[in-house]
Amino acid sequence: xxxVRLNATxxxxxxxxxAKPHLxxxxxxxxxxxxxxxxxxxxxxxxxxxxxxxxxxLMKSCLMPVAKAQGAQIDTIxxxxxxxxxxxxxxxxxxxxxxxCGYCIPGMVMAATAALRANPFADRExxxxxxGGNICRCTGYQKIFDAVELARDVQNGRVxxxxxxxxxxxxxxxxxxxxxxxxxxxxxxxxLKYAGDMTMPGMLHVQVLRSPHAHARIVSIDTSAALAIAGxxxxxxxxxxxxxxxxxxxxxxxxIMARGKVRYVGEAIAAVAAEDALTAKRAVAAIKVVYEQLAxxxxxxxxxxxxxxxxxxxxPDNITKHIPIRVGDVEAGFAESDLVIEESYSTQxxxxxxxxxxxxxxxxxxxxxxxxxxxxxxxxxxxxMLARIIDKPISKVRFIxxxxxxxxxxxxxxxxQGMLALLAMxxxxxVRLVYTREExxxxxxxxxxxxxxxxxxxxRDGRIKALAMRMVCDGGAYGLSTEGVMxxxxxxxxxxxxxxxxxxxxxxxxxxxxxxxxFRSFGALQTQFATESQLDIIAERLxxxxxxxxxxxxxxxxxxxxxxxxxxxxxxxxALDAAEQASGWEAGAPTVRGGTRGDLGxxxxxxxxxxxxxxxxTGTQEAAE
Amino acid sequence: MARKxxxxxxxxxxxxxxxxxxxxxAAWAEIDDGGSAKIVTGVTEIGEGILTVLAQIAAHEIGxxxxxxxxxxxxxxxxxxxxxxxxxxxxxxxxxxxxLASREAxxxxxxxxxxxxxxxxxxxxxxxxxxxxxxxxxxxxxGEAVACxxxxxxxxxxxATFGTDTTAIADGKDGDGSGRPWQAYVFGCQVAExxxxxxxxxxxxxxxxxxxDVGRAVNPQGxxxxxxxxxxxxxxxxxxEDYQLKDGHASTSGFAKYILPTSLDVPRVNSIIIEDPxxxxxxxxxxxxxxxxxxxxxxVMNAIYDAVGVRVFNLxxxxxxxxxxxxxxxxxxxxxxxxxx
Numbered sequence: 001x002x003x004v005r006l007n008a009t010x011x012x013x014x015x016x017x018x019a020k021p022h023l024x025x026x027x028x029x030x031x032x033x034x035x036x037x038x039x040x041x042x043x044x045x046x047x048x049x050x051x052x053x054x055x056x057x058l059m060k061s062c063l064m065p066v067a068k069a070q071g072a073q074i075d076t077i078x079x080x081x082x083x084x085x086x087x088x089x090x091x092x093x094x095x096x097x098x099x100x101c102g103y104c105i106p107g108m109v110m111a112a113t114a115a116l117r118a119n120p121f122a123d124r125e126x127x128x129x130x131x132g133g134n135i136c137r138c139t140g141y142q143k144i145f146d147a148v149e150l151a152r153d154v155q156n157g158r159v160x161x162x163x164x165x166x167x168x169x170x171x172x173x174x175x176x177x178x179x180x181x182x183x184x185x186x187x188x189x190x191x192l193k194y195a196g197d198m199t200m201p202g203m204l205h206v207q208v209l210r211s212p213h214a215h216a217r218i219v220s221i222d223t224s225a226a227l228a229i230a231g232x233x234x235x236x237x238x239x240x241x242x243x244x245x246x247x248x249x250x251x252x253x254x255x256i257m258a259r260g261k262v263r264y265v266g267e268a269i270a271a272v273a274a275e276d277a278l279t280a281k282r283a284v285a286a287i288k289v290v291y292e293q294l295a296x297x298x299x300x301x302x303x304x305x306x307x308x309x310x311x312x313x314x315x316p317d318n319i320t321k322h323i324p325i326r327v328g329d330v331e332a333g334f335a336e337s338d339l340v341i342e343e344s345y346s347t348q349x350x351x352x353x354x355x356x357x358x359x360x361x362x363x364x365x366x367x368x369x370x371x372x373x374x375x376x377x378x379x380x381x382x383x384x385m386l387a388r389i390i391d392k393p394i395s396k397v398r399f400i401x402x403x404x405x406x407x408x409x410x411x412x413x414x415x416x417q418g419m420l421a422l423l424a425m426x427x428x429x430x431v432r433l434v435y436t437r438e439e440x441x442x443x444x445x446x447x448x449x450x451x452x453x454x455x456x457x458x459x460r461d462g463r464i465k466a467l468a469m470r471m472v473c474d475g476g477a478y479g480l481s482t483e484g485v486m487x488x489x490x491x492x493x494x495x496x497x498x499x500x501x502x503x504x505x506x507x508x509x510x511x512x513x514x515x516x517x518x519f520r521s522f523g524a525l526q527t528q529f530a531t532e533s534q535l536d537i538i539a540e541r542l543x544x545x546x547x548x549x550x551x552x553x554x555x556x557x558x559x560x561x562x563x564x565x566x567x568x569x570x571x572x573x574x575a576l577d578a579a580e581q582a583s584g585w586e587a588g589a590p591t592v593r594g595g596t597r598g599d600l601g602x603x604x605x606x607x608x609x610x611x612x613x614x615x616x617x618t619g620t621q622e623a624a625e
Numbered sequence: 626m627a628r629k630x631x632x633x634x635x636x637x638x639x640x641x642x643x644x645x646x647x648x649x650x651a652a653w654a655e656i657d658d659g660g661s662a663k664i665v666t667g668v669t670e671i672g673e674g675i676l677t678v679l680a681q682i683a684a685h686e687i688g689x690x691x692x693x694x695x696x697x698x699x700x701x702x703x704x705x706x707x708x709x710x711x712x713x714x715x716x717x718x719x720x721x722x723x724x725l726a727s728r729e730a731x732x733x734x735x736x737x738x739x740x741x742x743x744x745x746x747x748x749x750x751x752x753x754x755x756x757x758x759x760x761x762x763x764x765x766x767x768g769e770a771v772a773c774x775x776x777x778x779x780x781x782x783x784x785a786t787f788g789t790d791t792t793a794i795a796d797g798k799d800g801d802g803s804g805r806p807w808q809a810y811v812f813g814c815q816v817a818e819x820x821x822x823x824x825x826x827x828x829x830x831x832x833x834x835x836x837x838d839v840g841r842a843v844n845p846q847g848x849x850x851x852x853x854x855x856x857x858x859x860x861x862x863x864x865x866e867d868y869q870l871k872d873g874h875a876s877t878s879g880f881a882k883y884i885l886p887t888s889l890d891v892p893r894v895n896s897i898i899i900e901d902p903x904x905x906x907x908x909x910x911x912x913x914x915x916x917x918x919x920x921x922x923x924x925v926m927n928a929i930y931d932a933v934g935v936r937v938f939n940l941x942x943x944x945x946x947x948x949x950x951x952x953x954x955x956x957x958x959x960x961x962x963x964x965x966x
Binding site for chain 1: 632694814872875877
């Protein structure tokens with residue numbers, strides 16, 4: 001294909017360059033012009049972190065072919081902080097604590113800039129609507145709204161510019177103050193380099209071949225056609241692993257590429273390093289794999305049945321981990337109870353959806369140290385595992401944690417770093433891998449989906465006498481963090497309550513689904529969802545206020561936990577009191593009394609949203625009525 | 626009224642740092658030329674704001690301004706082991722160990738100055754970039770003090786390790802789960818106010834009041850950020866997110882199908898920070914990253930029940946599920962009425 005000669009004005013400077021016609025504007029800006037401030041989060045126009053101005057209009061640059069930019073004036077995040085001086089809005093993001101991981105922030109700053117240009121007096125609700133095309137996974141948006149409101153008020157002269165300055169610590173007291181984030185200036189200006197923004201001289205680009213099958217034996221892998229393509233430097237499969245293959249947070253059951261069989265759709269089978277990503281993609285397509293289909297198992301309860309397909313030979317019952325907690329005599333406790341309630345609950349798999357898809361670089365340095373640069377949440381453990389996998393002493397393995405564009409547990413697994421290290425060793429050149437959003441979603445860990453049965457026995461006065469819980473979780477094809485998740489889920493399952501008789505069993509089960517792994521709140525979310533729902537069901541039956549039933553059972557200072565640990569200070573009662581008071585809670589049993597409550601709609605509640613009403617209100621009022 | 630409001634609450638507890646195993650972390654500290662501080666440790670930022678928290682802690686312990694703290698980090702070949710970025714452990718494990726390393730560096734400097742000024746080391750104070758001896762006229766900048774130390778052949782450095790007194794739990798075949806999984810526990814409680822559209826089944830979470838014990842809030846704005854972000858992630862799981870597989874193939878492999886909370890989906894979050902200091906660590910800090918998420922979903926489900934009398938047992942509480950549950954409830958009520966007649 002013939003290159004496009006692109007003439008445009010980019011960040012105020014004339015640019016005249018040849019560009020590959022298949023490029024998106026985002027690729028051209030990031031790869032050809034090294035303007036990496038705007039990021040790629042989804043490649044589908046959904047997340048907004050790639051947003052730039054095209055002739056002054058906010059556009060998602062991942063959706064725009066580069067040829068469409070012919071003659072246009074394009075402004076990226078780099079245009080806002082001229083010579084390093086942050087704009088008022090960027091300073092407001094800094095001051096308000098509006099950036100966390102920072103990966104969505106370049107697009108968010110662009111969208112907020114557009115919002116205040118469109119309406120310098122936009123109120124909070126209008127700001128929310130105008131930021132509706134940008135996803136942030138860290139902040140919960142609240143501090144972003146605060147920042148835009150602060151910038152608006154400074155720009156309009158309603159608050160002095162000094163409101164943007166650093167918190168005063170002249171009294172020498174530093175702890176307990178809202179010191180501005182030290183990493184925010186580089187995040188709000190797009191200067192911070194995430195792994196996918198980094199390049200090295202002579203760097204190769206990596207692409208991964210993934211399994212189309214959930215459970216299949218690999219009969220053969222033929223990489224010869226891939227290696228024959230010009231520009232392909234190296235192709236690796238599990239046969240290239242020099243040491244003892246296997247990683248995982250607890251059980252090292254996952255090879256860095258499928259070994260002998262594939263266990264889930266999306267599992268890595270081979271990886272290619274080539275001069276450019278397109279060549280690497282072509283090479284991946286040229287790898288021939290012969291599979292022999294195996295019966296899959298997708299349901300954890302079915303996987304526990306006798307005769308179910310076995311995912312890992314070492315676990316013939318497909319149980320990754322079972323955690324028991326036993327206190328007292330639970331059946332006697334139920335027999336003594338005035339009321340016994342049993343319910344079932346389930347929670348679904350969810351995706352971390354950190355805005356930064358997985359990315360990493362690897363190289364072998366001048367001291368023969370195999371070095372991996374990636375947004376890993378656990379470089380310590382990763383280097384131990386990689387040393388064993390590549391059969392090198394730990395001093396010859398180095399992990400550098402690049403800025404993490406959101407983790408939430410999802411970047412604790414060494415899911416791709418092994419492939420990078422192996423390719424760097426084989427090619428003896430730097431290599432880089434950047435996942436697409438789709439790769440990230442299908443091949444990395446999810447939150448464990450759960451099925452829970454919960455039985456609770458209580459006395460008429462609200463005291464819990466017995467609790468029995470059984471939770472079965474789909475751990476997917478590999479162990480990752482399943483063992484730890486089951487443990488934390490079980491330990492915390494019964495909630496912060498004194499219960500004399502407890503029986504808890506959590507099971508993590510292998511299936512041929514996407515692996516489940518670490519996810520913020522690590523099992524405790526699943527079990528406490530059940531317990532806290534059930535407490536309200538019981539409170540209604542007993543005519544008790546929800547706070548009251550919790551107070552009756554609350555652990556106090558010196559309590560003994562369900563794992564028989566003696567606690568010191570227990571702040572639960574303080575937390576109950578504080579939430580009750582702050583919300584102005586109207587006491588009463590939870591008997592569907594929403595229609596008669598007197599505590600709704602306080603000043604610290606946001607208005608409800610009806611999409612489109614804003615436009616009706618300012619435009620055709622009659623039509624809306 | 627097509628839209629009905631309700632409120633619900635839920636409590637939570639959580640353990641801080643790694644579970645049922647010994648957790649540990651190390652750090653190095655140096656008071657550098659000019660009176661700035663250099664901190665090196667093996668794991669820091671994943672977005673939660675720990676870099677700023679560590680700068681505040683080092684500044685507090687050494688007596689310099691937070692903007693004069695430089696942090697070198699996250700390199701297994703250049704920084705001491707500090708384990709992983711997770712388990713709500715950063716402020717607790719890394720924060721405490723940076724405090725200890727900073728104290729040792731400060732002690733080196735203070736000992737030099739005590740000798741020079743001929744005062745007891747205990748009378749020496751540092752803060753805001755200065756060092757002085759109580760009840761004397763001795764007061765110089767930290768930069769000058771570092772120069773004094775170096776002229777006497779002393780580089781003011783410190784190092785520290787911080788470990789937890791924790792055990793595995795008995796989780797073998799006949800185990801009862803007993804053990805000491807954490808040394809620091811936090812507790813929390815949230816109230817949610819929701820509005821349920823009885824025509825569409827859509828739920829809006831309008832407000833959450835979130836009271837969480839964090840031990841000691843080093844940076845209250847950062848704590849709020851964790852609470853707000855955690856609540857919104859929980860609302861995602863509670864109401865809309867759903868990773869779906871069909872025969873092992875994902876049908877939600879992009880953000881067009883995998884629905885995430887946007888700016889229009891989020892409640893007003895009212896955070897109440899409770900400080901019940903940890904008695905074991907040097908700072909009293911605990912953690913907040915994960916516990917902030919735990920009570921939100923049951924609080925919202927309890928609030929939906931309060932509003933429309935249906936309870937969602939199987940997440941997420943999508944509009945379709947709410948409508949189905951409401952229809953089922955109406956059917957049961959009609960049947961009960963007919964039976965009574």
